[in-house]
Amino acid sequence: MTSALPLAGPTPLIDVHAHFFFEGCGRAEWDALNKARFRAGDRIGISIHIASILGSWGRFSPTYFASPADTTLGNDAMQAIAERHPDRVRWYVAVNPNDTDFALAEIDRRVAGGAIGVKLAAGRRADDPLVDPIAQRAADGNLPVLHHIWQHRRRHWPSQDASDGADLARLAARHPGANFILAHIGGGGDYEHTFAAVRDLPNIYLDLSGSGVDRGMLDDAYAAVGAKRLLWGADITLCTGLAKLWALEVIGLTSEEMADVRWRNAARIFSRLAWEPGTGNREQRLLGDTVLGSQRPAFGGRLPVPDK
C-alpha cells in the first residue's frame, strides 16, 4: 500500500548519490533494481536522483577500472535513463582518469548531453596528478565531482585503488575552484578519520549515503563541517538513507539546516541542475508552489544553466 505523503516529508529532496543499471550490464536483475529505486524513491519523496553508471558494472571490465568502451557504454545508458525520466533523474558523467584524454573528451561530450557532474571512482587515487586535469575541467565547467571514498584507507582493498578523505583533501586543496563530494560516509571505513581530514577544506561536501548507520556518525559529521556542507544521498541502500533523514530530525538540526541537507546545498553546487523546486518527481504532484513558500532559492526559482 503506497502512503499518500512521502515518508521523508513533503519538502524537496535530492539524492546526490544514486546508481542505475542497464540491460547487458553485470547485474542480471538490472530492471528490478531500477524499478525498486524509483519505487522506494517515490515512497521516500525523492525529487531528483543524481545518478551514475560505472561502466558495465564489471561485465566487460572491472567496475573501478572501466575501459573506455565500458565507460561509453555506461554513460550512454545513464544518459538514456535521464532522458526517459527528465522529471526525476539527473546524472554524472563517469570517467576513468587513467585514460586521460578520453576522459576529458567524454566529460565535454556528456555535459553537452546533459550531465551535471563528474563521477570518479577508484581507478586512481584522488591525489594522483592524473586527476588534476579532470578536476580542472570540472572547476571550469561548474561540475561537482562525486569521488568514491574509502573512509580511512589503512591497507589496500581489492579491486580498487580507493582514495580516502586525506587523499581527496590534497586534491581539493590544489583545486579550490572545484567542488568535491566525498562519497558515502556510511560506505565503509573509519568516518571519524574522514571528518578530521576534510574539516578545513570548504570545497569538500560530505555525502551521507552508504549502508552504515552508526549512531554518532551524523552528529559528528554535522559537528565537523556544519549543515552547509552535508548532502543527503542513499547510494545502494535507500532504507538507510531514509533512516538518516529521520535521525537528522531528532539530533538537533533546524528546519533551515534540514532544507540545506535535503536539497539546498545540492541546488547551490549543481549549477547545471536546471530544476525548480516543486517541479521534480513526487513533489510535483504533492506540493505546488504554495507549500514550498520561503524555501525557494534566494535567486528566485530556476537555477542558472551555464553556457555550454
Place this chain on the structure above:
Amino acid sequence: MIDINAYIGGYPFRHIPHPDPAILARVLEREGLDGAWVGHLPSAFYRDPTPGNDELFASLVPYPTLRPAACIRPDWPGWERALASTIDRGARAIRAYPSQWGLGADDVAIRSLCSACGEAGVPLVFTARFEDLRQRHWMDQAGDLSAAAVRAVARGNSRTRIVVCSAGRGTIEEVHWGLTPAERELVFWDISWIWGPPEDELALLLRTMGPERFVYGTAWPLRLAQTPRANLALLPDELAGVTLTDPSGW
C-alpha cells in the same frame, strides 16, 4: 512489538553518544516499541561477564520495559551457576559472544549453553557483528560470527529459541537453508542489518523464508534506531504491513 537487539553501556572502539538506559527508554517510545531485551555491551569484551550482569540488572531496575538479556560465557568456570543466578534475577534472554571469546564453530561450550537455555526456558541471543567489517578498530580482531558457528549450535537443537542479531542476507540464508525444517523453526533473525531497496534483500528473505522467522531489532545504541522502521516502511506493496514474530510472549 519489542526490540530484541538493544544495549546499554559503552563500546571499547569508539564513542557512542547515548549508552544509558534512560535514553534507550525514550528512543523505544519514540519508535513506537513496547520494550526491549537489553544487553550490557561492555560485557561482550570482559573476561568474566559477571560484573557486567550485576551492572545490567541494577541499571534496568527503574525501567520496567527494559528487560535484561544477561551475558553468559560458557567456557568460564562456574557458568552454570552464573546462568541460574541471572535466571533467578529475571533475565529475559541470554546473550553470548563466541567470536569475542575465541570460541570456534565446533566448540562444545556454546552447545552446552544452548541446551541449558532451553532447560531454563530462555532464548539464546547471538550477535553477528557490532560494526561493519570495513571499519573495525585494529585491535578488534574478533571477526563476524560465522554461519557455520550458528549452524553448529542450531543443528540438533529441539528446544531452545536461538536469535541472531545484526546478520546480513548471506549469513541468514546459509544458516536457514543449512538446517532441517524442524531446526529452522527455532532460529530467528533480527532485521537491523538486512538491506532494503533497491537490492530488496529483506523483501526477498520475507518471501523465501517467511516473516515468522524474523524479529524486530535496532542495534541501539550502536546504530540508528530508525533503520528497521525505515526498512519495513519501504517494503514492496505486497509485503506492506507484514507481521514479524513478536517475542514478548516467549
